[in-house]
Amino acid sequence: MRGLGWGGMILPLVVAQASPGQEPAADGMPVLSPVTWERLLNSDDEPHNWLMYHGALDGQRFSRLDQINRENVGRLELKWAHQIRQLDRNQTTPLVVDGVMFITESPSNVTAVDAATGRAYWRYEHPLPDGIRLCCGRNNRGVAILGETLYMSTNDAHLVAIDARSGSLLWDTEVADHTKGYSKTAAPLVVGDTVVTGIAGGEFGIRGFIDGYDAATGERRWRTYTVPGPGEPGNETWAGDSWRTGGAPTWLTGVYDPELDLIYWGAGNPAPDWNGDVRLGDNLYSSSVLALDRETGKIVWHFQFTPHDVWDWDAIQVPVLADVELNGELRKAMLWANRNAFYYLLDRGSGQFLFGEPFALQTWANGLDEDGRPILRENVFPTTEGTRVAPIAGGATNWWSPAYSPRTGFLYVNSFDAEGIYYQRDDEYEEGSIFLGGGHRMPLAADHYKSAIRAIEATTGEIRWEFPITPRTRSGVLATAGGLVWSASVDGYFFALDEETGEPLWRMSLGAAPHASPMSYAVGGEQRIVVAMGNVVFVFGLAEE
Amino acid sequence: MLLLVVFATGVAAEEVENPYSSAIDVRMGQRQFQSKCTSCHGVDATGGEEADGPDLTTGSFRHSTTDAGLFRVIRDGIEGTSMRGLRRAKDQEIWQLVTYLRTLSGAVDPASLPGSMGAGRVAFERLDCGRCHMVQGRGGRLGPDLSRVGDRRGPEELAEALTEPSAEVAxxxxxxxxxxxxxxxxxxxxxxxxxxxxxxxxxxxxxxxxxxxxxxxxxxxLESTMPTEPLSGEERDDLVAYLASLRGDDS
Structure with missing residues (x-):
């Protein structure tokens, strides 16, 4: 079903009728029907829906809709917009299920609107206690769905289940104690009948984990700590008792490979961020990717991108799963452009490092060795006087989704070539308080540095094109089968690039910065492109000819 | 001890003066800032790279003009934003943070400087600085408005801007x-x-x-458009004193 081949024609209803598990209403509009695990496994078969945070289990953020394409993108117009009431960061990737869009809002709310008009059905507002510990804003990035139930993380570190038709709360499970610095911001991932979810709080000296919950009851089935305890393999990579406050949070949605039956999830920085002297060792599994067994959550393999990370380079990026041909051999690969400025290709069955190349400015490593371990340069650790290193703490890229197009074999990544000054400091750990062990600043304004959307050839690491952005970007990327790559910049532009050349084909100034990743859906046979910028969710489609 | 009890109620903070404003309080406040505030406001308080906390070194604060108001903002946070209050901090610690924040703007009492404000004002006019710089609504537009430059720039920065204008151009x-x-x-x-x-x-x-x-x-x-006419040490000091006197609160 790859590419519906609409060829630019508008064929109302065809898609809605073709999709499984639903009956159109009398007027032909789709009707919300249960999202079974089968539907999630085969999300490619219903590209008019966006059934999970990444669009599909493989994390590619590639839409198979091709109605909007390189020839007609100039006819794009705003169809409707949704204004978010709370003024804060707007990190949502909405889901669309059978004509209903689910939009999360700051701090921990979700609203259901008609995907054709943007008009609301219901809103769920999660009550939050005072004194929540958040490093970086009252964020929520999205929901997951199974059956007719939505699953959402809340800032007070709960996981809630909400009825998708009414917005009623079905269950509410405390995942961790928010007074100790734990919080939740990411969309969960449904795998089978388990809701898999991570935790935030790496700046508060938490002990990170990934959890699996019974989708029906909210009872926890398993917990896998990203900082091993005494007696567990990896605990020896933490000096003394430093593992207790080791961080390694898991604040972005992972992915799943049905054939290998493995869940993949990134883990963030060790705590304290910038003082490694109090946690000597590699600090597993901070700044690593983990492959987990679906049923037990047990770690099957791990790969650490930044051993003994002292720069805050979380491996909180989307694990992008793609089957690629490498040296004449088909590999089940994982593509990863890391915050530390290296692009990695891994074998996702074994975790074997295949190769890695820088995709952005970096001054901390003389490349990677044959196992993918960085060969450190001298004088790159933070000091009390400050050490100048590229990339910045915010990274060469960050959590914003990259996109992979199977049409081009390129991974499209937002990137930033800048350097930071890293400071080390002694910090006492105090439960529930910020625990950084230092600080970071950029020596110059962002205008001095270079930012770009880069097309990385997945099998070589070569930058095939780049689209420079002034002053920089904090947006994810979406690729669509119409040959387009969509992203946004902090100067408030939303734009579409040619997937092969990077040439800008369409743009609109929306006047506020993005903090999210675009997505695409269709309703009534018409493709839509969605981006959250400022406090607004904007929905675009083709103007009538 | 009695004094502490009175201020510890917090409610009284609306009306009171900051009781912790000595040099040691600045240092204690800086330590508080380093451990609690830098992830949003940046290590040098000029704003966060990732978390978008505002620049606190400009000499003016959006949500309060008084020490008591800053105390309240730090203690309670700002509703509807990412600024959360330090609810568990002691009042003393919050006052010390206020004291530290007050030192960040670089503002000094111009009377304490070696130069003469009056002579600086004359030099400002003689050198035709107003051709490019606006002060209190009068002057040109090709350089920064200097009406409140004394709020945010200390004397060393002002002196450097006069003698080496191309060193750092925003x-x-x-x-x-x-x-x-x-x-x-x-x-x-x-x-x-x-x-x-x-x-x-x-x-x-x-x-x-x-x-x-x-x-x-x-x-x-790369060259700044600001002319670099040679200034005598005295002229420079006078100009610095005049610029330092340009404050938001005395217009």
Whole structure:
């Protein structure tokens, strides 16, 4: 079903009728029907829906809709917009299920609107206690769905289940104690009948984990700590008792490979961020990717991108799963452009490092060795006087989704070539308080540095094109089968690039910065492109000819 | 001890003076800041790179003008934003943070400086600084408005800006040379640049906007447009004292 081949024609209803598990209403509009695990496994078969945070289990953020394409993108117009009431960061990737869009809002709310008009059905507002510990804003990035139930993380570190038709709360499970610095911001991932979810709080000296919950009851089935305890393999990579406050949070949605039956999830920085002297060792599994067994959550393999990370380079990026041909051999690969400025290709069955190349400015490593371990340069650790290193703490890229197009074999990544000054400091750990062990600043304004959307050839690491952005970007990327790559910049532009050349084909100034990743859906046979910028969710489609 | 009890109620904070404003309190406040505030406001308090906390070194605060008001903001946070209150901090610690924040702007009492404010004002006019700089609504537009420059810049920074204007030019005041497709050239101040467009103010203070695709080139001119006339040490000190006296609260 790859590419519906609409060829630019508008064929109302065809898609809605073709999709499984639903009956159109009398007027032909789709009707919300249960999202079974089968539907999630085969999300490619219903590209008019966006059934999970990444669009599909493989994390590619590639839409198979091709109605909007390189020839007609100039006819794009705003169809409707949704204004978010709370003024804060707007990190949502909405889901669309059978004509209903689910939009999360700051701090921990979700609203259901008609995907054709943007008009609301219901809103769920999660009550939050005072004194929540958040490093970086009252964020929520999205929901997951199974059956007719939505699953959402809340800032007070709960996981809630909400009825998708009414917005009623079905269950509410405390995942961790928010007074100790734990919080939740990411969309969960449904795998089978388990809701898999991570935790935030790496700046508060938490002990990170990934959890699996019974989708029906909210009872926890398993917990896998990203900082091993005494007696567990990896605990020896933490000096003394430093593992207790080791961080390694898991604040972005992972992915799943049905054939290998493995869940993949990134883990963030060790705590304290910038003082490694109090946690000597590699600090597993901070700044690593983990492959987990679906049923037990047990770690099957791990790969650490930044051993003994002292720069805050979380491996909180989307694990992008793609089957690629490498040296004449088909590999089940994982593509990863890391915050530390290296692009990695891994074998996702074994975790074997295949190769890695820088995709952005970096001054901390003389490349990677044959196992993918960085060969450190001298004088790159933070000091009390400050050490100048590229990339910045915010990274060469960050959590914003990259996109992979199977049409081009390129991974499209937002990137930033800048350097930071890293400071080390002694910090006492105090439960529930910020625990950084230092600080970071950029020596110059962002205008001095270079930012770009880069097309990385997945099998070589070569930058095939780049689209420079002034002053920089904090947006994810979406690729669509119409040959387009969509992203946004902090100067408030939303734009579409040619997937092969990077040439800008369409743009609109929306006047506020993005903090999210675009997505695409269709309703009534018409493709839509969605981006959250400022406090607004904007929905675009083709103007009538 | 009795004093502490009174202030520890917090409610009284609306009306009171900051009781912790000595040099040691500045240092204690800085330590508080380093451990609790830098992840949003940056290690030098000029704003966060990732978390968008505002710049706290400008000499003015959006949510309060008084020490008591700053105390309340730090203790309670700001509803509807990421600024959360330090609810568990002791009142003393919050006052020390206020004291530290007050030191960040670089503002000094101009009377304590070696130069003469009055002589500096005369020199400012003699050197025709107003051709480019506005003060209290009078003057040009080709340099920063100096009406409140004393709030945010300390005497050392002011002296450097006078003697070495090209040492550090904020991106808003970069000069660019724009070459159009037809080869004509226009120079001006870079008021705004984004991925697709460039906006400048030219030497005649006209606002111009260009689509980058319509241009042959855009070059940054590293030299500041500020003239570097040699100043005597005395003139420099006088100008510094005058500039330091330009404050928001005495207009």
């Amino acid at each position: 991106p808003r005041w970069w000069t660019v040379r724009v070459t159009r497709a037809d080869g004509t050239v226009v120079e001006g101040l870079r008021m705004g640049e984004d991925t697709f467009n460039l906006r400048i103010m030219d030497g005649e203070e006209r606002l111009l906007s260009f689509a980058k695709t319509s241009l042959r080139s855009v070059e940054r001119i």
